[in-house]
Amino acid sequence: MTDLKLSIANDFSRYPAGRTRRDGEFSAQRFREEKLVPALKKAQTIGGRVIVVLDGVYGYSSSFLEETFGGLVRSKLFPAAWLRKALLIEASDPIYTSYKLDAESYLQDELNYAA
Amino acid sequence: MFPDWVWTFLAFLFAPVLAAILSGYAVNRWKVREDYIEKRFDELCSTILDTADLASDYWSGSAADEGMRLCESKIVASLKRIGGLRVILSQYISRSAHNELAQAESALLRETTGGNFGVHNRQPDPQKILSCQAVASDCVITIRRARMSDLRGFRRRG
Numbered sequence: 001m002t003d004l005k006l007s008i009a010n011d012f013s014r015y016p017a018g019r020t021r022r023d024g025e026f027s028a029q030r031f032r033e034e035k036l037v038p039a040l041k042k043a044q045t046i047g048g049r050v051i052v053v054l055d056g057v058y059g060y061s062s063s064f065l066e067e068t069f070g071g072l073v074r075s076k077l078f079p080a081a082w083l084r085k086a087l088l089i090e091a092s093d094p095i096y097t098s099y100k101l102d103a104e105s106y107l108q109d110e111l112n113y114a115a
Numbered sequence: 116m117f118p119d120w121v122w123t124f125l126a127f128l129f130a131p132v133l134a135a136i137l138s139g140y141a142v143n144r145w146k147v148r149e150d151y152i153e154k155r156f157d158e159l160c161s162t163i164l165d166t167a168d169l170a171s172d173y174w175s176g177s178a179a180d181e182g183m184r185l186c187e188s189k190i191v192a193s194l195k196r197i198g199g200l201r202v203i204l205s206q207y208i209s210r211s212a213h214n215e216l217a218q219a220e221s222a223l224l225r226e227t228t229g230g231n232f233g234v235h236n237r238q239p240d241p242q243k244i245l246s247c248q249a250v251a252s253d254c255v256i257t258i259r260r261a262r263m264s265d266l267r268g269f270r271r272r273g
Contacts, residue, residue: 017187018233059191061228094205095198098220105221 002048006039009056016057019067028067032075036068040078043086054091054099065103073110080114083107152207156262159200160255163223166193167251170227174243178235187233194224212261219257226250 008016012035013026020029039050054060069089073080087107091100173186197220205213226246231237 017191018235019231020234023233023235059195060224061187061191061232062225063229063232063234066229094202095195097217098194098198098201098224101217101221102224105225 002043002046004039004043004048004050005053006035006050007053007056009053011035014057016064017061019063019071028064028071032068032072036072037075037077040072040083040087044078044082049086049088051088051090052103054089054096054103055093057096060099060102062102065099066106069103069107070110073107073114076114080111084111148207152204155200155204155207156258159197159204160258162193162197162200163251163254163258166190166197166223166227167247169193170247171244173232174240174247177239178237190227194220194227197223208261209265212265215257215261219254223250223254 008031012031016026016028016031018024018027021027036050036052042048043050069087072078072087073083078086089100089103089107091097169186169190173183173190176183176186201213201216201220204216208216226243227250230240230243
C-alpha cells in the first residue's frame, strides 16, 4: 500500500491557526481544502493511505485540529469507512503526542457519528 | 614511624570509611536527581495553572478586544511548553504515568483552545472560563497522583 506523507509544517505552514479562511492565512479550512482533500483524492485513486505528520509546527490549537479532521468527515467528500483506514495521523516527536491524541479523538468522534 | 597497632587500626577503619563516603555520594546523587524531578513537576503544574489563567482571560473577551491575538499566541506557546516539560519528565516516570499525563494534557489543550479559539468573530464564553480552570485542576491532580504512584513504587520507571 502506497503511503502519501503530508507534513503540516513542511507542506503548509509552521504557524497554522484558525478554523475558516476568514480567521487567518493558514487556517484549517485552507489546509483541508488545498492540501488534505487533494492528497486523499490521490490516495483514493492509487489505493493508498495519507499520513498527516504533525511534527515541526510551533503549536496547534484544538480548534484547528477539529476543523481539519472533524471538518473533513463532516464535509462527506469521502466514505467514513474508507477514511478510517486511509487517513493516519503521525507525530514522531513526543512533544506532539497530546496534539495527536486530540486530532485522533476528533476524527474518531466524527467517524463514529457518521457511521 | 608509627607503631604497628596504628596501622592495624587504620586498616580496620579504611573499609567502613570508604563505604560511608561512597554511600553518601550515592544518596546525594539520588537526592539531587529526585529534587530535579520534583522541581520539573512543580514547574509543569505551575505552567498548567498559568495557562488556564491565560485561557480564562482569553475566553472572557471577544475576538475584537485588544491583545487577543497576543493572548492566543501565549496560550499556544504555553501549551507547547507543557508538552516539552512532559517529554523531559518522561525519562524519569513510568510509561503509564506518562500516558496519563499526555491524556490530561490533551484534555487541557481541547478545553483551552477548542471551540471558537482563533475564530475572527468569537464572542466571550463564560462556560469556557470555568471549564479551563476545572480541567487545569484535574490535570494537576492527575500529575500529582501519577507522581505519587511512581514514588510508592507500584510502577516501573522508563
